[in-house]
Amino acid sequence: MKALLWIVLCAALAANVSLNFLTEDNGLHIALSVVSGVVVLASGAGLWMRRRTAQP
Numbered sequence: 001m002k003a004l005l006w007i008v009l010c011a012a013l014a015a016n017v018s019l020n021f022l023t024e025d026n027g028l029h030i031a032l033s034v035v036s037g038v039v040v041l042a043s044g045a046g047l048w049m050r051r052r053t054a055q056p
Contacts, residue, residue, distance in 0.1 A: 002050060005043045012039040 016036040022029055 002047065005046050005050070009040060009043040009047065012036045012043065016040060 016033060019029060019033050019036065
């Protein structure tokens with residue numbers, strides 16, 4: 001599960017960066033940027049929740 005979350009996180013980050021190189025600032029660009037940002041936040045939160053705590 002963690003591997004899938006890492007793949008989704010990296011793909012969404014790459015998509016978000018590549019969307020910023022588009023010069024058009026229309027509604028589709030904004031919607032895709034918002035969707036990729038939400039995916040990045042969700043997968044980051046999923047990875048954070050699945051982290052292991054250090055055992056003393």
